Amino acid sequence: MMRVLLLALRRLAASLPTLFVLLAGLFLLLQLAPGDTVDALVAQIGGGDPRMIEELRQYYGLDVSVAVQLGRYVWRLLQLDLGFSAIYGKPVSEVILERLPATLLLMGSALSFAFAAGMALGVLAARRVNRWPDTLISTLGLVFYATPSFWFGLMGIVIFAVKLGWLPAGGLEEIGAGYTGLRRVADIAWHLLLPTLTLALIFLATYLRIMRASMLEVMNLDFVRTARAKGLSPRRVITGHVLRNALLPMVTLVGLQAGTMLGGSVVVESVFALPGLGRLAYEAVVQRDLNTLLGIVFVSALLVILINFIVDLLYARLDPRIVT
């Protein structure tokens, strides 16, 4: 177990330079953007005189060279100081921290659902390969994959919220209802049902396709022939020998897709008016709040790295070959 942890920690350490290269690149990229925080602020308050603008620039540290700004920026990041959001009037870290739980909740539930359902459907399709259950599942997967998630969300709202009235149309919870404890948990779950399905859809399609392919691949390997030659029943061949081997690419995929899933939550949170990180990113772009946008990018990258760290640990638990 120690060696697994060591391995994962080494991977983690290797991703830190990547992170800082990425942030430096993004910071420089943002320098190319026409207008800065002060311009946005001034535009928001409806103009101001040059002296005030100059003072504001000084206040936000925008009056020095790009290199110095970058240096200061990286130094602040090292102290986990993400700067100040002029639009929200408070530290970026505070803004992000407020929005993080909703996104984590959404991502976690969508990921669990997509993984479980994708795995089950993939196994089902592989066991009935080229027969009707397989054709049905595979076709469904392709259709899911081709559906734009925001559109699926909108149609879900039309059907389940507007026409049938079964589910809420948006929001994280009933504002002003003042629920507490379990009642509140149930309420949030109620609100997250449709967003979770929406976000999970595309990933479900991917997982089921990979699981099916991976099952078929493993079923052709020599050790499965050995298992059958031992006299194991088809069911026990699958559960005892195929399944765990077939899961390995799925686990890898979770790590690879963590970023894509965060990106997907931008759209889904916008559709369902969820107060999450994705929606914050969208607002930051619209309001040209570059400090906040950079902060979100930083936190997202951290999140992706963290997910990959967990995935590495999980993978090493599943595959004894990884440690040696």
Place this chain on the structure above:
Amino acid sequence: MRTLLSIEGLTVALPPGADRPHALEEVSLELKANEILCIVGESGSGKSMMAGAVLGLLPEGVRATAGKILLEGENLLTLSDADMRRIRGARIGIIFQEPMTALNPLRTIGDQIAEMFRIHTNLNRAEIARRVTTLLKDVHLPDPEGVQRAYPHELSGGQRQRAMIAMALALEPRVLIADEPTTALDVTTQAQILKLIRELQERKGTAVLFITHDFGVVAEIADRVAVMQRGRLVEVGSAEDVLDRPEHPYTKALIAAVPPLAPPPPQDVAAEPILRIEHVSKTYRKGGLIARSRRVTHAVQDVSLNLPRGGTLGIVGESGSGKSTLARCIVRLLDPDSGSICLGDTDLAALSRRAMREQTRHIQMVFQDPFASLNPRRRAGELVAQGPIIHGEPPARALAKAKEMFALVGLDPDATERYPHEFSGGQRQRIGLARALALEPQVLVADEPVSALDVSVQAQVLRLLADLRSRLGLSMVFITHDLRVAAQICDRIAVMQGGVVVEEGWTAEVFGAPRHSYTQALLASVPGRDWVPPVQADALLAVS
């Protein structure tokens, strides 16, 4: 002797679109208690289908259409799936060819052997654990407790094959099928595994159906032999009869193609070397920047060898001995860490990559795998013409030369328009040879050029090599793991072990009076070393 397994008129049909309608045609065979019956044949002879048919594990689309398979009187072909499962493992055990892939990589050895007991018996856990330990002791695995907890990747190929054997014999089946169980192993490991199978068979009285392509292995282990050709059984008899007095022309041809272990009389070779390898070393470093995770392998250590002009230098050794690394250093596919490789007056090891590209015309390589060594997307003629074109020949002239080369290596010059997949394995190896010879090199480095070929094709390619050598005055470095092949084609032999040349000398000396203990062990491990294949003039004609 009592008959345990009896195959009567078995016909196995291949799916439509295969190269022939039947994998097996009217095969009748009896396996008696307490004997080892070898089924021998070349690739495509249907010998492995036999194992699948007996176990009821044929590939999808392949079915037994006629005949019976009687296990102690019970016809296996009429049994239900559930009944068949009770027979697999319990009454018929099987060992497969690839020890690397035949075990589940994610479960421990002990767990996988214990599974046999869990499926077929009601023994409790303690009893199962006890039996697994005994089994692992029986197959002479060191530290049976440790091996039980080990995962397959933590064992060597030979150890895994021992674990496979332990698993196959766990329930003491009356019949054991061994499907090329030693083909993927090194020669010394092979000798140990063959000995183990023989020992366990004798102790437990198991009947063994041993499938192989190697007549040396047959000579080593068989009580009786059955020879297969394209799905038909052509000859069955006692090992002695079939090996020394074959009757069917196909058997005669196969046996005539087996290279004898005794080297032929030496030929005159110039003393002056054309290629001098001096103090060459190559070390692989694996792993990242962190010192602890680095792994260092000394693949080749301080090797010095001479290739006489017009002669053939054989480099023999087992996997991991560094022989292939050395070959790749000679042609600069790998850059040696130190030492010099002098072709005439040029030190190839000291050349820049650009200068080396210029020199490639003088030293060429032939590869092992006839399927991987030709770009599948280029026509055969193009492949051969590529070399001359790179070195400045006009394309039209180079293509004409490719046709000449095709004729030289015994291929139809009109076949230059075809793609590699339209040729057989032996023909592809000839294309590879033509490609190397098109540059008219002084030295040819051949890396296991006949290892992937069936024995009869192997004999043809070896004869072609010998013929070309005398006609073109080629000097050749010949890498092989097969001592029989080495004995027939090499003037000098260098034996490598763990990156070091342990012995070097004239072939007759090395084979006749090996000095180093490792060479002695290698020679003692060659399967069927005491058997001298009978020479039959008419059979040689039948092969070519």
Place this chain on the structure above:
Amino acid sequence: MDALKRLVRSPTAIVGLFLLLLVVGMALIAPVLFQKDPLGLAGRPLQWPFTNARFWLGTDTTGRDIAAQVFHGARVSLLIGIVATLLAVTIGVVIGAIAGYYGGIVDDVLMRITEAFQTLPNFLLLLVLVAVFGSDIKTVTIAIGLVSWPAAARLTRAEFLSLRSREFVQACRTLGMRDLQIIFREILPNALPPVIVYASVIMAVAILLESALAFLNLSDPNIPSWGNLIGAGRSVLRTQWYVSAIPGMAILLTVLSVSLVGQGLNDALNPRLRRR
């Protein structure tokens, strides 16, 4: 050629090609069928489909013809999809090929860059790029291409890693062939089939990315994009849901057709896998 024959025999590919031809047909016929500016005012707003013969798919909130926007939208989606895919595949193949062939430090550096791109959620990066460089159609297309290449690079690299140790590549080196010739003339043709199949995935994702961007009102507002129309329909979702529903169907069909063709290509190029 065998692959082509297998392609036209695969039912998946046939359905996909049929749908794709349909979308391409829509794109080609759009300027003939709807000669006026699809974004111009055409009639009374919010007419339901099939109620007015002039606007058989109805009109949106500002009285624009939905059918005209859907047909013209096909041009935009296909164009963005194809250009962004070409860009992503080109970058990915070059980086992947060089990293996979040379290995060592070159590979380390290139893969670190690729990882950096993959660590960043691609839609978020797209937002940043659009925020910085603006949102006209050219910028959006290039930005989509720029965020889509890492997977293609990884795939190409993996292919090159396995191919470069194959003996035919070593044979080329022993013949004295130059690296660039080996990479692009000898290895690449063998590495390309899975990349071509993957290109269909990139194209599908590119079309989805653009529509999502347009839905959020961050794409070019001056072109008839399906995503724009869906976004415009949001304000009347509770009553006139068809404004959003119709362009969504168009996206679904287009992406589905691309995926199906990709799947068919995969079956045709890897016949071994299909028989299982």
